[in-house]
Amino acid sequence: MPPPPAVPPRTVRAVDLRVGKRLLWVGAAAYPLQNITRVYTFTMTPRRKEATLRFLKRTALILSVAFALTIVAGLTAIADGSMAGGILTFVWIGAVAALVFSIVDLFSVLSAPAQYVLAVETSGPSIAMVTSADPHQLDRLVAPIVQAIENPEAEFHVEVEQLLVNPSNYYFGDNVNMYGGTGNVGMGKS
Structure with missing residues (x-):
């Protein structure tokens, strides 16, 4: 040996x-x-493509929810004649925090070297x-x-x-295409 x-x-x-x-x-x-x-x-x-797509999906979801809650709070404030500033501040602080988390997660994958x-x-x-x-x-x-x-x-x-x-941030092992079975990703026979 x-x-x-x-x-x-x-x-x-x-x-x-x-x-x-x-x-x-x-x-x-x-x-x-x-x-x-x-x-x-x-x-x-590194799974750079998936990280970028995940970031774009998260950003779209975060901004959609923030804008929807802003519209609901604005309509509620108009109907009641009150101010919705406290709720809107909370919503946008949460949205900014979620966006910062998403950006950090994205750059942790984008800056990761191949090993x-x-x-x-x-x-x-x-x-x-x-x-x-x-x-x-x-x-x-x-x-x-x-x-x-x-x-x-x-x-x-x-x-x-x-x-x-x-x-979860890396591809590793073999890539295998499976046909048939339950819960597998791939092309099924017709």
Whole structure:
């Protein structure tokens, strides 16, 4: 078995990736080697289009509700002969706060970089992802992990970077088109 890649210099976000006693450790998480179904590298890209569409939908909804409440408050004030200033102030402060939240959410996705990651999938719903400043290090880690799955005596230890991202902001894994079934997105047979 070839030796695993050299250990990179320690970084602030370093995490241990090691194999020993039939377990793959990613930081403090342990994955039994016999439960690992796939080990691969890929580039995880931010969902910029979806974030922009979500922002536009939120903005349209927020402004529609704010304008509708403004019109209702104005008509009510005209009918009663009273002032609706307090309610309108509350409505527009809430609308501005919601717009600020939407803008922050949009820019958090738009400014997110693409991440080259090593992913380890298990036979259950678990997935472990790590990254490195050196993408080639991740590519070189796939073979030692696979060999450790096949060889119960294999052991190694490297340091990689911990992946700190919001998975809902990224595309990752394979894209699969499913036909038929219940609740799947795709084209159905007629």
